[in-house]
Amino acid sequence: MFTVIPELSTETKQEVFVVGLFEQHSPLKGIAAKWNEQLNGQLVELLKEGDISPKRKHVSKIHTLGHTNAKRLYFVGLGKKEELTFEQLREAFGKLFKTLKGTKLTEVAVALDTFTTEQIDINDAAHALSEAFHLATYQFAGYKQKTNEPEKKIEQITVYTEGDKEEVEASLFVGSVYGKATNFARTLVNTPSNLLTANDLANYAVELAKKYEFEYEVLEKEEMEKLGMGAFLAVNKGSAEPPKMIVLKYQGKEAWENVIGLVGKGVTFDTGGYSIKTKEGIVGMKTDMAGAAAVLGAMEIIGEIRPEQNVVAVIPATDNMVSGEAFKPDDVITSMSGKTIEVKNTDAEGRLILADAITYAKHHGASYIIDVATLTGGVIIALGAHTTGAMTNNEALFEQMLEASAETGEFIWRLPITEKDKERVRSSAVADLNNSPGREGHAIMGGAFLAEFAEETPWIHLDIAGTSVTSKEHDLGPAGATGVMVRTLATFVERFQTND
Numbered sequence: 131m132f133t134v135i136p137e138l139s140t141e142t143k144q145e146v147f148v149v150g151l152f153e154q155h156s157p158l159k160g161i162a163a164k165w166n167e168q169l170n171g172q173l174v175e176l177l178k179e180g181d182i183s184p185k186r187k188h189v190s191k192i193h194t195l196g197h198t199n200a201k202r203l204y205f206v207g208l209g210k211k212e213e214l215t216f217e218q219l220r221e222a223f224g225k226l227f228k229t230l231k232g233t234k235l236t237e238v239a240v241a242l243d244t245f246t247t248e249q250i251d252i253n254d255a256a257h258a259l260s261e262a263f264h265l266a267t268y269q270f271a272g273y274k275q276k277t278n279e280p281e282k283k284i285e286q287i288t289v290y291t292e293g294d295k296e297e298v299e300a301s302l303f304v305g306s307v308y309g310k311a312t313n314f315a316r317t318l319v320n321t322p323s324n325l326l327t328a329n330d331l332a333n334y335a336v337e338l339a340k341k342y343e344f345e346y347e348v349l350e351k352e353e354m355e356k357l358g359m360g361a362f363l364a365v366n367k368g369s370a371e372p373p374k375m376i377v378l379k380y381q382g383k384e385a386w387e388n389v390i391g392l393v394g395k396g397v398t399f400d401t402g403g404y405s406i407k408t409k410e411g412i413v414g415m416k417t418d419m420a421g422a423a424a425v426l427g428a429m430e431i432i433g434e435i436r437p438e439q440n441v442v443a444v445i446p447a448t449d450n451m452v453s454g455e456a457f458k459p460d461d462v463i464t465s466m467s468g469k470t471i472e473v474k475n476t477d478a479e480g481r482l483i484l485a486d487a488i489t490y491a492k493h494h495g496a497s498y499i500i501d502v503a504t505l506t507g508g509v510i511i512a513l514g515a516h517t518t519g520a521m522t523n524n525e526a527l528f529e530q531m532l533e534a535s536a537e538t539g540e541f542i543w544r545l546p547i548t549e550k551d552k553e554r555v556r557s558s559a560v561a562d563l564n565n566s567p568g569r570e571g572h573a574i575m576g577g578a579f580l581a582e583f584a585e586e587t588p589w590i591h592l593d594i595a596g597t598s599v600t601s602k603e604h605d606l607g608p609a610g611a612t613g614v615m616v617r618t619l620a621t622f623v624e625r626f627q628t629n630d
Protein backbone atom coordinates (compact mmCIF):
# COMPACT_ATOMS: atom_id res chain seq x y z
CA MET A 131 0.00 0.00 0.00
CA PHE A 132 2.60 2.58 1.11
CA THR A 133 6.11 2.77 -0.32
CA VAL A 134 8.64 5.26 1.01
CA ILE A 135 11.23 6.68 -1.36
CA PRO A 136 13.94 8.91 0.09
CA GLU A 137 14.44 11.24 -2.81
CA LEU A 138 12.21 13.30 -5.05
CA SER A 139 13.52 14.65 -8.29
CA THR A 140 11.95 16.16 -11.37
CA GLU A 141 12.88 12.93 -13.16
CA THR A 142 10.52 10.80 -11.06
CA LYS A 143 7.64 9.77 -13.31
CA GLN A 144 4.20 9.61 -11.74
CA GLU A 145 0.60 9.87 -12.93
CA VAL A 146 -0.34 12.05 -10.00
CA PHE A 147 1.68 14.01 -7.51
CA VAL A 148 0.19 15.43 -4.35
CA VAL A 149 1.74 18.53 -2.84
CA GLY A 150 0.92 20.52 0.30
CA LEU A 151 0.51 24.25 -0.18
CA PHE A 152 0.63 26.87 2.58
CA GLU A 153 -0.56 30.44 2.39
CA GLN A 154 2.64 32.44 2.38
CA HIS A 155 4.49 35.23 0.57
CA SER A 156 6.88 33.19 -1.58
CA PRO A 157 4.52 30.35 -2.34
CA LEU A 158 6.51 27.72 -4.16
CA LYS A 159 9.46 25.88 -2.74
CA GLY A 160 11.37 22.69 -3.47
CA ILE A 161 9.90 20.45 -6.10
CA ALA A 162 6.95 22.79 -6.66
CA ALA A 163 9.36 25.60 -7.57
CA LYS A 164 11.02 23.30 -10.10
CA TRP A 165 7.66 22.32 -11.58
CA ASN A 166 6.89 25.99 -11.84
CA GLU A 167 10.05 26.50 -13.90
CA GLN A 168 9.16 23.58 -16.16
CA LEU A 169 5.73 25.09 -16.61
CA ASN A 170 7.20 28.49 -17.48
CA GLY A 171 5.93 30.13 -14.32
CA GLN A 172 2.35 28.99 -14.90
CA LEU A 173 1.97 27.56 -11.39
CA VAL A 174 2.51 30.98 -9.86
CA GLU A 175 0.03 32.45 -12.33
CA LEU A 176 -2.58 29.83 -11.45
CA LEU A 177 -2.02 30.58 -7.79
CA LYS A 178 -2.49 34.28 -8.35
CA GLU A 179 -5.66 33.71 -10.30
CA GLY A 180 -7.03 31.39 -7.65
CA ASP A 181 -7.12 28.25 -9.82
CA ILE A 182 -4.82 26.70 -7.27
CA SER A 183 -5.83 27.54 -3.73
CA PRO A 184 -3.66 27.35 -0.60
CA LYS A 185 -6.76 27.81 1.59
CA ARG A 186 -7.08 25.11 4.19
CA LYS A 187 -8.77 21.95 2.91
CA HIS A 188 -9.12 23.28 -0.64
CA VAL A 189 -7.90 20.67 -3.12
CA SER A 190 -6.93 21.95 -6.58
CA LYS A 191 -5.91 19.90 -9.59
CA ILE A 192 -3.97 20.82 -12.71
CA HIS A 193 -2.98 18.82 -15.75
CA THR A 194 0.62 19.51 -16.76
CA LEU A 195 0.16 18.37 -20.39
CA GLY A 196 3.45 16.51 -20.29
CA HIS A 197 5.58 19.47 -19.20
CA THR A 198 6.57 17.90 -15.89
CA ASN A 199 7.30 14.40 -14.65
CA ALA A 200 3.80 14.18 -13.19
CA LYS A 201 0.79 14.15 -15.47
CA ARG A 202 -1.40 15.75 -12.88
CA LEU A 203 -0.61 17.77 -9.79
CA TYR A 204 -2.95 17.89 -6.84
CA PHE A 205 -2.43 20.77 -4.43
CA VAL A 206 -3.75 20.38 -0.93
CA GLY A 207 -4.37 23.79 0.64
CA LEU A 208 -3.15 23.92 4.23
CA GLY A 209 -3.83 27.54 5.18
CA LYS A 210 -1.37 29.48 7.32
CA LYS A 211 1.63 27.39 8.22
CA GLU A 212 1.87 28.47 11.85
CA GLU A 213 -1.84 27.78 12.40
CA LEU A 214 -2.11 24.25 10.99
CA THR A 215 -2.92 21.60 13.61
CA PHE A 216 -2.37 17.86 13.40
CA GLU A 217 -6.13 17.33 13.29
CA GLN A 218 -6.54 19.82 10.44
CA LEU A 219 -3.77 18.13 8.48
CA ARG A 220 -5.54 14.78 8.88
CA GLU A 221 -8.76 16.37 7.64
CA ALA A 222 -6.98 17.96 4.70
CA PHE A 223 -5.65 14.54 3.68
CA GLY A 224 -9.17 13.19 4.17
CA LYS A 225 -10.48 15.82 1.79
CA LEU A 226 -7.79 14.86 -0.73
CA PHE A 227 -8.80 11.20 -0.68
CA LYS A 228 -12.47 12.12 -0.95
CA THR A 229 -11.60 14.16 -4.04
CA LEU A 230 -9.54 11.32 -5.53
CA LYS A 231 -12.37 8.88 -4.93
CA GLY A 232 -14.26 10.18 -7.93
CA THR A 233 -11.31 9.51 -10.26
CA LYS A 234 -10.26 6.13 -11.60
CA LEU A 235 -6.80 6.47 -10.08
CA THR A 236 -5.20 3.49 -8.40
CA GLU A 237 -1.84 5.09 -7.62
CA VAL A 238 -0.70 8.43 -6.23
CA ALA A 239 2.60 9.93 -5.16
CA VAL A 240 2.87 12.33 -2.23
CA ALA A 241 5.63 14.87 -1.64
CA LEU A 242 5.29 14.44 2.12
CA ASP A 243 7.90 17.03 3.10
CA THR A 244 5.59 19.73 1.76
CA PHE A 245 3.13 18.95 4.57
CA THR A 246 5.35 19.60 7.58
CA THR A 247 5.46 22.63 9.89
CA GLU A 248 7.35 23.65 13.06
CA GLN A 249 4.80 21.68 15.09
CA ILE A 250 4.09 18.81 12.70
CA ASP A 251 7.17 16.77 11.83
CA ILE A 252 7.51 14.28 9.00
CA ASN A 253 6.45 11.37 11.21
CA ASP A 254 3.28 13.15 12.28
CA ALA A 255 2.55 13.93 8.64
CA ALA A 256 3.06 10.26 7.74
CA HIS A 257 0.69 9.17 10.52
CA ALA A 258 -1.94 11.71 9.42
CA LEU A 259 -1.64 10.60 5.79
CA SER A 260 -2.14 6.87 6.32
CA GLU A 261 -4.81 7.29 9.00
CA ALA A 262 -6.75 9.74 6.82
CA PHE A 263 -6.45 7.43 3.83
CA HIS A 264 -8.17 4.55 5.62
CA LEU A 265 -10.74 6.73 7.35
CA ALA A 266 -11.72 8.79 4.33
CA THR A 267 -12.00 5.89 1.89
CA TYR A 268 -14.05 3.66 4.23
CA GLN A 269 -17.28 2.29 2.84
CA PHE A 270 -19.72 -0.10 4.46
CA ALA A 271 -20.20 -2.93 1.96
CA GLY A 272 -23.90 -3.29 2.73
CA TYR A 273 -26.13 -6.03 1.38
CA LYS A 274 -27.21 -4.92 -2.07
CA GLN A 275 -26.92 -7.46 -4.83
CA LYS A 276 -23.83 -6.54 -6.79
CA THR A 277 -24.57 -5.65 -10.40
CA ASN A 278 -21.72 -3.37 -11.45
CA GLU A 279 -17.98 -3.84 -11.72
CA PRO A 280 -16.26 -3.01 -8.44
CA GLU A 281 -15.10 0.63 -8.27
CA LYS A 282 -11.42 1.37 -8.83
CA LYS A 283 -9.64 2.28 -5.61
CA ILE A 284 -6.26 3.67 -4.69
CA GLU A 285 -4.00 0.74 -4.01
CA GLN A 286 -0.56 2.28 -4.06
CA ILE A 287 0.66 5.44 -2.35
CA THR A 288 4.28 6.36 -2.95
CA VAL A 289 5.62 8.69 -0.30
CA TYR A 290 8.62 10.84 -1.15
CA THR A 291 10.53 12.27 1.78
CA GLU A 292 13.96 13.31 2.87
CA GLY A 293 13.05 12.15 6.37
CA ASP A 294 14.28 8.91 7.91
CA LYS A 295 12.83 6.13 5.75
CA GLU A 296 12.36 3.64 8.58
CA GLU A 297 10.77 6.16 10.91
CA VAL A 298 8.39 7.34 8.20
CA GLU A 299 7.47 3.74 7.42
CA ALA A 300 6.81 3.09 11.10
CA SER A 301 4.56 6.16 11.34
CA LEU A 302 2.68 5.17 8.19
CA PHE A 303 2.12 1.78 9.79
CA VAL A 304 0.80 3.25 13.04
CA GLY A 305 -1.55 5.58 11.14
CA SER A 306 -2.82 2.63 9.12
CA VAL A 307 -3.42 0.58 12.26
CA TYR A 308 -5.41 3.44 13.79
CA GLY A 309 -7.42 4.00 10.62
CA LYS A 310 -8.18 0.34 9.96
CA ALA A 311 -9.19 -0.40 13.55
CA THR A 312 -11.60 2.55 13.44
CA ASN A 313 -13.07 1.09 10.28
CA PHE A 314 -13.57 -2.31 11.91
CA ALA A 315 -15.50 -0.57 14.68
CA ARG A 316 -17.55 1.33 12.08
CA THR A 317 -18.49 -1.92 10.38
CA LEU A 318 -19.61 -3.48 13.68
CA VAL A 319 -21.80 -0.44 14.37
CA ASN A 320 -23.24 -0.33 10.84
CA THR A 321 -24.19 -4.02 10.95
CA PRO A 322 -27.87 -4.57 11.77
CA SER A 323 -28.78 -6.42 14.94
CA ASN A 324 -30.26 -9.46 13.17
CA LEU A 325 -26.74 -10.03 11.84
CA LEU A 326 -24.87 -8.95 14.97
CA THR A 327 -26.21 -10.56 18.14
CA ALA A 328 -24.47 -10.67 21.52
CA ASN A 329 -23.11 -14.04 20.46
CA ASP A 330 -21.71 -12.59 17.22
CA LEU A 331 -20.07 -9.79 19.16
CA ALA A 332 -18.52 -12.37 21.50
CA ASN A 333 -17.25 -14.39 18.55
CA TYR A 334 -15.72 -11.29 17.05
CA ALA A 335 -13.96 -10.52 20.34
CA VAL A 336 -12.68 -14.09 20.66
CA GLU A 337 -11.24 -13.94 17.14
CA LEU A 338 -9.50 -10.70 18.08
CA ALA A 339 -8.15 -12.32 21.24
CA LYS A 340 -6.77 -15.25 19.30
CA LYS A 341 -5.19 -12.98 16.70
CA TYR A 342 -3.35 -10.92 19.30
CA GLU A 343 -2.92 -13.59 21.98
CA PHE A 344 -5.07 -11.81 24.55
CA GLU A 345 -6.38 -13.80 27.45
CA TYR A 346 -10.15 -13.92 27.13
CA GLU A 347 -13.32 -15.03 28.84
CA VAL A 348 -16.94 -15.02 27.71
CA LEU A 349 -19.35 -15.41 30.62
CA GLU A 350 -22.59 -17.29 29.96
CA LYS A 351 -25.90 -16.62 31.69
CA GLU A 352 -25.43 -19.34 34.34
CA GLU A 353 -22.06 -17.92 35.37
CA MET A 354 -23.52 -14.44 35.54
CA GLU A 355 -26.28 -15.74 37.77
CA LYS A 356 -23.70 -17.24 40.11
CA LEU A 357 -21.80 -13.95 40.19
CA GLY A 358 -25.04 -12.10 40.96
CA MET A 359 -25.09 -9.85 37.90
CA GLY A 360 -28.73 -8.99 38.45
CA ALA A 361 -28.61 -5.63 36.67
CA PHE A 362 -27.18 -7.02 33.44
CA LEU A 363 -29.46 -10.06 33.55
CA ALA A 364 -32.56 -7.92 34.08
CA VAL A 365 -31.98 -6.16 30.75
CA ASN A 366 -31.59 -9.48 28.98
CA LYS A 367 -34.75 -10.99 30.47
CA GLY A 368 -37.01 -10.14 27.54
CA SER A 369 -34.58 -11.41 24.94
CA ALA A 370 -34.44 -14.60 22.91
CA GLU A 371 -30.67 -14.07 22.60
CA PRO A 372 -28.48 -15.13 25.52
CA PRO A 373 -26.35 -12.38 27.10
CA LYS A 374 -22.55 -12.44 26.92
CA MET A 375 -20.10 -10.76 29.24
CA ILE A 376 -16.96 -10.46 27.16
CA VAL A 377 -13.55 -9.96 28.77
CA LEU A 378 -10.22 -9.48 26.96
CA LYS A 379 -6.94 -9.01 28.81
CA TYR A 380 -3.79 -7.51 27.41
CA GLN A 381 -0.75 -7.63 29.68
CA GLY A 382 2.09 -5.38 28.52
CA LYS A 383 3.80 -5.09 31.90
CA GLU A 384 5.60 -7.60 34.05
CA ALA A 385 2.95 -7.53 36.78
CA TRP A 386 -0.84 -7.27 36.53
CA GLU A 387 -1.02 -3.84 38.18
CA ASN A 388 -2.09 -0.35 37.16
CA VAL A 389 -4.67 -2.00 34.95
CA ILE A 390 -6.78 0.19 32.68
CA GLY A 391 -10.34 -1.10 32.40
CA LEU A 392 -12.12 -0.28 29.13
CA VAL A 393 -15.82 -0.92 29.46
CA GLY A 394 -18.10 -0.64 26.41
CA LYS A 395 -21.90 -0.69 26.22
CA GLY A 396 -22.88 -3.55 23.94
CA VAL A 397 -26.64 -3.24 23.46
CA THR A 398 -27.06 -4.83 20.04
CA PHE A 399 -30.57 -3.39 19.76
CA ASP A 400 -32.42 -1.08 22.11
CA THR A 401 -36.21 -1.19 21.79
CA GLY A 402 -36.48 0.61 25.12
CA GLY A 403 -38.17 -2.45 26.65
CA TYR A 404 -41.59 -1.80 28.21
CA SER A 405 -40.66 1.91 28.36
CA ILE A 406 -40.76 1.39 24.64
CA LYS A 407 -39.28 3.83 22.16
CA THR A 408 -41.39 5.62 19.55
CA LYS A 409 -41.42 4.40 15.97
CA GLU A 410 -39.09 7.28 15.11
CA GLY A 411 -36.84 6.85 18.15
CA ILE A 412 -36.32 3.13 17.66
CA VAL A 413 -34.79 3.42 14.19
CA GLY A 414 -31.02 3.38 14.38
CA MET A 415 -30.88 1.50 17.67
CA LYS A 416 -28.68 -1.16 16.08
CA THR A 417 -25.88 1.33 16.87
CA ASP A 418 -26.39 1.04 20.62
CA MET A 419 -23.28 -1.14 20.80
CA ALA A 420 -20.95 1.62 19.55
CA GLY A 421 -19.24 1.72 22.96
CA ALA A 422 -18.42 -1.98 22.65
CA ALA A 423 -17.17 -1.39 19.11
CA ALA A 424 -14.95 1.48 20.31
CA VAL A 425 -13.39 -0.77 22.94
CA LEU A 426 -12.85 -3.61 20.45
CA GLY A 427 -11.33 -1.18 17.94
CA ALA A 428 -8.98 0.16 20.61
CA MET A 429 -8.03 -3.42 21.55
CA GLU A 430 -7.17 -4.07 17.91
CA ILE A 431 -4.73 -1.13 17.99
CA ILE A 432 -3.35 -2.25 21.34
CA GLY A 433 -2.83 -5.75 19.91
CA GLU A 434 -0.89 -4.34 16.96
CA ILE A 435 1.17 -1.70 18.77
CA ARG A 436 1.65 -3.65 22.01
CA PRO A 437 2.23 -0.75 24.40
CA GLU A 438 3.78 -1.29 27.82
CA GLN A 439 0.42 -1.11 29.59
CA ASN A 440 -2.09 -3.47 31.15
CA VAL A 441 -5.62 -3.38 29.81
CA VAL A 442 -8.78 -5.30 30.60
CA ALA A 443 -11.71 -4.82 28.22
CA VAL A 444 -15.16 -5.66 29.53
CA ILE A 445 -18.19 -5.69 27.25
CA PRO A 446 -21.69 -6.57 28.44
CA ALA A 447 -23.57 -7.63 25.31
CA THR A 448 -27.33 -8.11 24.98
CA ASP A 449 -30.31 -6.59 23.25
CA ASN A 450 -33.11 -4.82 25.17
CA MET A 451 -36.38 -6.42 24.14
CA VAL A 452 -40.02 -6.82 25.19
CA SER A 453 -41.69 -10.15 25.93
CA GLY A 454 -43.66 -11.84 28.71
CA GLU A 455 -40.34 -12.38 30.46
CA ALA A 456 -39.00 -8.86 30.12
CA PHE A 457 -38.14 -6.69 33.11
CA LYS A 458 -40.59 -3.92 33.90
CA PRO A 459 -40.72 -0.44 35.35
CA ASP A 460 -41.01 -0.66 39.18
CA ASP A 461 -38.95 -3.87 39.30
CA VAL A 462 -36.22 -3.87 41.92
CA ILE A 463 -33.02 -5.64 40.95
CA THR A 464 -29.77 -6.42 42.74
CA SER A 465 -26.51 -5.62 40.99
CA MET A 466 -23.27 -7.59 41.35
CA SER A 467 -21.97 -4.88 43.70
CA GLY A 468 -24.86 -5.62 46.06
CA LYS A 469 -26.49 -2.26 45.42
CA THR A 470 -30.20 -2.52 44.69
CA ILE A 471 -31.81 -0.57 41.87
CA GLU A 472 -35.38 0.49 41.32
CA VAL A 473 -36.14 0.39 37.60
CA LYS A 474 -38.12 3.47 36.72
CA ASN A 475 -37.45 3.22 33.02
CA THR A 476 -36.45 0.09 31.11
CA ASP A 477 -35.02 2.34 28.38
CA ALA A 478 -32.29 3.45 30.78
CA GLU A 479 -30.78 -0.01 30.28
CA GLY A 480 -27.23 0.99 29.37
CA ARG A 481 -26.39 2.07 32.91
CA LEU A 482 -27.74 -1.23 34.24
CA ILE A 483 -25.53 -3.44 32.11
CA LEU A 484 -22.56 -1.12 32.62
CA ALA A 485 -23.06 -1.19 36.39
CA ASP A 486 -22.24 -4.90 36.50
CA ALA A 487 -19.55 -4.55 33.83
CA ILE A 488 -17.77 -1.88 35.89
CA THR A 489 -17.96 -4.08 38.98
CA TYR A 490 -16.66 -7.00 36.95
CA ALA A 491 -13.77 -4.92 35.54
CA LYS A 492 -12.75 -4.18 39.13
CA HIS A 493 -13.07 -7.88 39.91
CA HIS A 494 -10.46 -8.40 37.14
CA GLY A 495 -8.12 -5.93 38.76
CA ALA A 496 -8.94 -2.71 36.90
CA SER A 497 -7.37 0.16 38.82
CA TYR A 498 -8.72 2.79 36.39
CA ILE A 499 -11.97 2.58 34.47
CA ILE A 500 -13.01 4.23 31.24
CA ASP A 501 -16.52 3.43 30.11
CA VAL A 502 -17.80 4.28 26.63
CA ALA A 503 -21.49 4.20 25.88
CA THR A 504 -24.30 5.49 23.71
CA LEU A 505 -25.97 6.23 27.01
CA THR A 506 -28.38 9.12 26.66
CA GLY A 507 -30.32 11.09 24.10
CA GLY A 508 -29.78 13.94 26.55
CA VAL A 509 -26.12 14.29 25.63
CA ILE A 510 -27.11 14.97 22.01
CA ILE A 511 -29.29 17.85 23.17
CA ALA A 512 -26.55 19.14 25.47
CA LEU A 513 -23.47 18.89 23.23
CA GLY A 514 -24.63 18.09 19.71
CA ALA A 515 -23.24 15.58 17.25
CA HIS A 516 -19.54 16.48 17.31
CA THR A 517 -18.68 16.46 20.98
CA THR A 518 -18.64 13.47 23.29
CA GLY A 519 -19.92 14.10 26.82
CA ALA A 520 -17.51 13.17 29.57
CA MET A 521 -17.84 12.77 33.33
CA THR A 522 -15.21 11.79 35.84
CA ASN A 523 -14.33 11.38 39.49
CA ASN A 524 -10.63 12.05 38.89
CA GLU A 525 -9.13 15.28 37.52
CA ALA A 526 -5.65 13.93 36.75
CA LEU A 527 -7.01 10.98 34.81
CA PHE A 528 -9.36 13.24 32.89
CA GLU A 529 -6.45 15.53 31.96
CA GLN A 530 -4.83 12.57 30.21
CA MET A 531 -8.05 11.82 28.33
CA LEU A 532 -8.29 15.44 27.19
CA GLU A 533 -4.77 15.26 25.82
CA ALA A 534 -5.51 12.06 23.92
CA SER A 535 -8.68 13.57 22.50
CA ALA A 536 -6.85 16.73 21.38
CA GLU A 537 -4.46 14.52 19.45
CA THR A 538 -7.17 12.55 17.66
CA GLY A 539 -9.54 15.47 17.14
CA GLU A 540 -12.38 13.52 18.77
CA PHE A 541 -13.62 16.31 21.01
CA ILE A 542 -14.88 15.73 24.50
CA TRP A 543 -16.44 18.12 26.98
CA ARG A 544 -16.90 17.55 30.64
CA LEU A 545 -20.26 17.69 32.40
CA PRO A 546 -20.40 18.05 36.18
CA ILE A 547 -21.66 15.53 38.70
CA THR A 548 -22.61 17.49 41.80
CA GLU A 549 -23.62 16.22 45.26
CA LYS A 550 -27.20 17.12 44.31
CA ASP A 551 -26.94 14.87 41.25
CA LYS A 552 -25.68 12.03 43.43
CA GLU A 553 -28.65 12.56 45.73
CA ARG A 554 -30.99 12.27 42.77
CA VAL A 555 -29.71 8.86 41.62
CA ARG A 556 -30.07 7.71 45.23
CA SER A 557 -33.65 8.95 45.36
CA SER A 558 -35.58 5.70 45.44
CA ALA A 559 -38.06 4.96 48.21
CA VAL A 560 -37.39 1.23 48.03
CA ALA A 561 -33.85 0.66 46.67
CA ASP A 562 -30.34 2.11 46.90
CA LEU A 563 -30.54 3.64 43.44
CA ASN A 564 -33.05 4.87 40.88
CA ASN A 565 -32.16 4.23 37.24
CA SER A 566 -34.14 7.20 35.92
CA PRO A 567 -34.73 10.05 38.31
CA GLY A 568 -36.56 12.39 35.93
CA ARG A 569 -36.17 14.61 32.94
CA GLU A 570 -33.53 17.09 34.04
CA GLY A 571 -29.91 16.43 33.15
CA HIS A 572 -30.35 13.00 31.56
CA ALA A 573 -26.71 12.73 30.54
CA ILE A 574 -25.55 13.66 34.01
CA MET A 575 -27.96 11.21 35.65
CA GLY A 576 -26.43 8.45 33.52
CA GLY A 577 -22.93 9.41 34.63
CA ALA A 578 -23.91 9.88 38.27
CA PHE A 579 -25.47 6.41 38.28
CA LEU A 580 -22.29 4.80 36.92
CA ALA A 581 -20.16 6.73 39.42
CA GLU A 582 -21.93 4.72 42.16
CA PHE A 583 -20.33 1.58 40.75
CA ALA A 584 -16.89 3.03 39.99
CA GLU A 585 -16.85 4.14 43.66
CA GLU A 586 -13.26 5.00 44.66
CA THR A 587 -11.70 3.75 41.43
CA PRO A 588 -10.54 6.63 39.16
CA TRP A 589 -13.09 6.63 36.37
CA ILE A 590 -14.16 8.45 33.22
CA HIS A 591 -17.50 8.05 31.49
CA LEU A 592 -17.74 8.91 27.79
CA ASP A 593 -21.28 9.33 26.44
CA ILE A 594 -21.04 8.89 22.66
CA ALA A 595 -24.78 8.85 21.86
CA GLY A 596 -24.32 11.99 19.75
CA THR A 597 -20.95 11.23 18.17
CA SER A 598 -21.09 7.54 17.28
CA VAL A 599 -23.06 8.07 14.09
CA THR A 600 -23.31 10.95 11.68
CA SER A 601 -26.06 11.76 9.24
CA LYS A 602 -23.68 13.45 6.79
CA GLU A 603 -20.56 12.46 4.92
CA HIS A 604 -17.46 14.20 6.36
CA ASP A 605 -13.77 14.60 5.50
CA LEU A 606 -12.80 11.45 7.36
CA GLY A 607 -15.64 9.14 6.45
CA PRO A 608 -19.10 8.56 5.04
CA ALA A 609 -22.47 9.00 6.74
CA GLY A 610 -23.16 6.29 9.32
CA ALA A 611 -20.93 4.97 12.08
CA THR A 612 -17.92 7.15 12.92
CA GLY A 613 -15.91 4.71 15.02
CA VAL A 614 -15.59 7.52 17.54
CA MET A 615 -13.28 6.96 20.54
CA VAL A 616 -11.38 4.04 19.00
CA ARG A 617 -8.43 6.32 18.33
CA THR A 618 -8.81 8.33 21.52
CA LEU A 619 -8.96 5.26 23.76
CA ALA A 620 -5.93 3.72 22.07
CA THR A 621 -3.97 6.99 22.28
CA PHE A 622 -4.96 7.33 25.93
CA VAL A 623 -3.72 3.80 26.64
CA GLU A 624 -0.47 4.28 24.70
CA ARG A 625 0.38 7.51 26.56
CA PHE A 626 -1.05 6.53 29.94
CA GLN A 627 0.97 7.45 33.02
CA THR A 628 0.10 6.43 36.53
CA ASN A 629 -0.17 9.10 39.16
CA ASP A 630 2.06 7.28 41.61
Ligand code: BES
Nearest residue numbers: 400475477478504505506507508566595
Ligand atom coordinates in the same frame (compact mmCIF):
# COMPACT_ATOMS: atom_id res chain seq x y z
N1 BES B 1 -29.61 3.98 23.71
C1 BES B 1 -30.28 5.05 24.30
C2 BES B 1 -29.57 6.39 24.11
C3 BES B 1 -29.51 6.89 22.70
C4 BES B 1 -30.49 7.75 22.23
C5 BES B 1 -28.47 6.56 21.88
C6 BES B 1 -30.41 8.23 20.93
C7 BES B 1 -28.38 7.04 20.58
C8 BES B 1 -29.37 7.88 20.12
C9 BES B 1 -30.43 4.85 25.81
O1 BES B 1 -30.48 3.54 26.23
C10 BES B 1 -31.69 5.53 26.23
O2 BES B 1 -32.72 5.16 25.77
N2 BES B 1 -31.56 6.53 27.09
C11 BES B 1 -32.66 7.27 27.58
C12 BES B 1 -32.48 7.41 29.06
C13 BES B 1 -33.70 7.86 29.78
C14 BES B 1 -34.80 6.86 29.67
C15 BES B 1 -33.33 8.10 31.22
C16 BES B 1 -32.69 8.64 26.92
O3 BES B 1 -31.64 9.27 26.81
O4 BES B 1 -33.75 9.05 26.48
Ligand code: ZN
Nearest residue numbers: 400477478479
Ligand atom coordinates in the same frame (compact mmCIF):
# COMPACT_ATOMS: atom_id res chain seq x y z
ZN1 ZN C 1 -32.44 2.71 26.16
Ligand code: ZN
Nearest residue numbers: 397400418480
Ligand atom coordinates in the same frame (compact mmCIF):
# COMPACT_ATOMS: atom_id res chain seq x y z
ZN1 ZN D 1 -29.51 2.13 24.95
